[in-house]
Amino acid sequence: MSLTNSLSRLALLSAGLVLVSAVFAQDTATKKSAATTAAAPAAATKQLVEPPLAWHNVTSWGVEGRAWPEMERKRWFDRLPAVADGKVTAAVWGLSRDSAGMMVRFKTDATMIWADSTVLKEKLNGTNMTPIGASGLDLYARDEAGKWRWVGVSRPDKKTMRQEIIGGLAPGFREYAVYLPLYNGVEKLSLGVPPNAKFETLAPRTVKPIVFYGTSITHGASASRPGMVHTAILGRRFDRPVVNLGFSGNGRMDAAVGELLVKIDAAVYVIDCLPNMDAAAVRAKCVPLVQQLRAARADTPIVLVEDRRNTNAWILPKRNQHHTENHAALRECFEQLKAAGVKGLFYVSGDDLLGHDAEGATDGSHPNDLGFVRQADVMEPVIRTALKGR
Numbered sequence: 001m002s003l004t005n006s007l008s009r010l011a012l013l014s015a016g017l018v019l020v021s022a023v024f025a026q027d028t029a030t031k032k033s034a035a036t037t038a039a040a041p042a043a044a045t046k047q048l049v050e051p052p053l054a055w056h057n058v059t060s061w062g063v064e065g066r067a068w069p070e071m072e073r074k075r076w077f078d079r080l081p082a083v084a085d086g087k088v089t090a091a092v093w094g095l096s097r098d099s100a101g102m103m104v105r106f107k108t109d110a111t112m113i114w115a116d117s118t119v120l121k122e123k124l125n126g127t128n129m130t131p132i133g134a135s136g137l138d139l140y141a142r143d144e145a146g147k148w149r150w151v152g153v154s155r156p157d158k159k160t161m162r163q164e165i166i167g168g169l170a171p172g173f174r175e176y177a178v179y180l181p182l183y184n185g186v187e188k189l190s191l192g193v194p195p196n197a198k199f200e201t202l203a204p205r206t207v208k209p210i211v212f213y214g215t216s217i218t219h220g221a222s223a224s225r226p227g228m229v230h231t232a233i234l235g236r237r238f239d240r241p242v243v244n245l246g247f248s249g250n251g252r253m254d255a256a257v258g259e260l261l262v263k264i265d266a267a268v269y270v271i272d273c274l275p276n277m278d279a280a281a282v283r284a285k286c287v288p289l290v291q292q293l294r295a296a297r298a299d300t301p302i303v304l305v306e307d308r309r310n311t312n313a314w315i316l317p318k319r320n321q322h323h324t325e326n327h328a329a330l331r332e333c334f335e336q337l338k339a340a341g342v343k344g345l346f347y348v349s350g351d352d353l354l355g356h357d358a359e360g361a362t363d364g365s366h367p368n369d370l371g372f373v374r375q376a377d378v379m380e381p382v383i384r385t386a387l388k389g390r
Helices: 003-046 090-095 131-135 230-238 255-261 279-296 317-339 369-386
Strands: 054-057 103-108 113-119 138-142 148-153 160-166 174-179 186-193 199-202 210-214 242-246 268-272 302-305 345-348
Touching: 054 199, 103 186, 148 160, 210 230, 210 255, 230 242, 230 369, 255 279, 268 279, 268 369, 279 302, 279 317, 302 317, 302 369, 317 345, 345 369
Parallel strands: 210 242, 210 268, 268 302, 302 345
Antiparallel strands: 054 186, 103 174, 103 199, 113 160, 113 186, 138 148, 138 174
């Protein structure tokens, strides 16, 4: 074969390859275009158009879990009053800007409920937490038997959110409750319902609250949504207001927090600080805190809670020993206080708080929803006994 013929064949082969490539590219582009066109209507249907709504600012009637309502605040939704700034540690003050434990109640016959809210922090997720748990709103309603049951959540994607929490609700005029974010603060919050819907505000109940003072676990880590923390679960079970004073990494039986606790006319104080303490700190601070509370509130029950054992402590001897020593220290303080004549003390053992199958925590330390339910189950009978006659 001549060189000329070889070159001609090579040229034809190259041209064929170019043609095939062009056809393949055109086919691929056509498929992508078709896929995009097909996906466009589906994506568009997810963009919910806001209907006509009547908006209700929750600050106009108030939220439960916001203690010291008569005291000035730097931000309306802060957990601690302004006077606490500079008295509690800087860490506690910063964490107190989160709205953990706050809940707003109302009645409506609306078939849809919207929320218009702005949170304090740009970061919407938290440690081991989704944006729903850290920065979302959690909606419950009473059923026909009067039991609180879950309804829906907001889905945070930015600081300011105006979105439907739930639609297509069954007809009926019923009571609702919205739990506020656990690991973010709230700057503003309004609830929206159709203009022709009935809407009745429910002021915070005046019955004495259950007051929890604790750590990141009390604060809410790592609940999937705000209503799944044990404090909220117990609030629904007892049908009573709850004040959540959990401060992530900083629940340490501080006297400065004690000064604020005594200003709350509580049904019961639940002191659950051991996860942030060691045995020496427990021995140094537990008795003074209880004495501080008892000096101001002679009859208010006080529940002391041992720390949960990390769910992987079974295979970590050093960690397991830490829990054992902490428990022993708290038990010593409890017995010392009783021997000194302090009445109205109750005790919760920590060994059963998260169960015994190692499935009750997200990271070994912070409960998942299963762990929070188990923790509520263990605490409930002790708190119920403490609440008798309250």
